[in-house]
Amino acid sequence: MANHNAKPWQHTHQFVRLNTDGERNTRYVLYLTLVTMVAEIVAGTVYGSMALLADGWHMGTHAAAFMITLFAYYYARKYADDPKYAFGTGKVGVLGGFTSAIALGLVALLMVVESVSRLLNPEQIHFNEAIFVALIGLTVNVISAFLLKDHHSHDHHGHNHHHGHQHTHHIDEHEHQASKHHHGEGQSKAHDHNLRAAYFHVMADALTSLLAIGALLFAKFLGWQWLDPAMGIVGAVIISFWAWGLVKQTAPILLDASIDEAYLQQMVDAVEQEEQHRVSDIHVWPVSANHHAAMVSIVSPHPKEVEYFRQKLASFKRIDHLTIEVFTLAESHSLAGGTDGHGH
Structure with a gap:
């Protein structure tokens, strides 16, 4: 709640950068992801395609990450003027980015486990279906990446103030x-770690789809079936670096470094x-x-x-x-x- 009893010589301590473009586009990406997820799960169930089902549920993990991003935006905006927060809700977006980075790291870990399992116990690959699913995922994530990239935020209070008080x-x-x-x-540059985390999620999925398409094509025409799970490990390593980079950016802010x-x-x-x-x-x-x-x-x-x-x-x-x-x-x-x- 806002402090409506503030005196003329007092000032708020709110340091929140509202990114309305980023929040709006994250909502669009969430809708797109949910529609794709439902379509793939339904199609996978009707046609008996495990590839479609797996990718549909995989889309669900990214939808959860986007919900974290949107909740952080909502919470920061709702409580921006609440006097209970000494310096406002400026760290809520940072916390959202940190949480999503941890989730991204878990996705990478699951990718490694699944890839190693398939290397040790190869499964039959339905190449045409798998490539089709990967192309759908790549298309959706390229669109999402364009929606989430390069949206700058602005100060909650619009401009800066000079206030003071003295006592002895x-x-x-x-x-x-x-x-x-x-x-x-x-400020030299506005950082929105909350949006950056959402962007990394779609980039991670796009990278996974791109590596999968390449590996599946080689496996289909050259018989290199080991390349598919191997590319899963490569993608997991790259995603882990992204997640760790985001953790290193957000953790010091949360810990008042x-x-x-x-x-x-x-x-x-x-x-x-x-x-x-x-x-x-x-x-x-x-x-x-x-x-x-x-x-x-x-x-x-x-x-x-x-x-x-x-x-x-x-x-x-x-x-x-x-x-x-x-x-x-x-x-x-x-x-x-x-x-x-x-x-x-």
């Missing part, structure tokens, strides 16, 4: 002078250009696939206003939500030798 209190030997929030501007060390050090250097100012603590982490939040604690014997430090960090456009704390260093402490920019 004492903690031990430090004077907590101020806290400032800042929404940064600009820090931004790269070089960028972090540049922020520290920007603050510590003057010897009297030192960064005592700094954290920068993703709050969505495309947004970062930062908390910076600064100590100084003669501290400046928060706005001064905000201006120093204004050029770091990857930071969308910035909180700055400025502490007065007690006389018993010294900045000689510098303060570790990554202290806690």
Whole structure:
């Protein structure tokens, strides 16, 4: 639910990129997949074709993946303004992508098991039917791939804002002078891991169909029946690499992994250009696939206003939500030798 009681000086913390084109086209792909699945299962049952039945149920696994994608879009949109989520629902799409990547990995594992089983225990192949089914699958997935490719998202709130608040209190030997929030501007590229996962599912199926067609043609005309299950293993390896790549992209975001060390050090250097100012603590982490939040604690014997430090960090456009704390260093402490920019 939206926070309708927000005061004029307050702001939301929502970092959601809505991809309406991607969501709409994923729904089209789901419909196309379901129609193909039902048609193949019915035809396989009526004509007694195991190839058609197998591919029909295989289509069902991809339909389930597309449902995950659509549910993630729906959930992120529905709860985008719910104050229960500290930084909004920007990670829901990332979670959808991670889940689909795991499902893709399981599909690859099942492909390996089935292919090894057929290598050890060859089965009779009905070449014409199998090639026909593979062509249907390839056609459906090529259309789906075009629908899911290159759809860019946009910010939930449309544009960025600058807001802030200040307060003062004492903690031990430090004077907590101020806290400032800042929404940064600009993102170099929008990432929609949710849509990317759906795209990988159709690409995986298209690759499987393409390899199968080639293997079946060689088996039919040259008698190389071992090539069909062998290509299944090759396809599974390639799909596993895609799944692992998607896991590596999404897992750090879900686990609040820090931004790269070089960028972090540049922020520290920007603050510590003057010897009297030192960064005592700094954290920068993703709050969505495309947004970062930062908390910076600064100590100084003669501290400046928060706005001064905000201006120093204004050029770091990857930071969308910035909180700055400025502490007065007690006389018993010294900045000689510098303060570790990554202290806690």
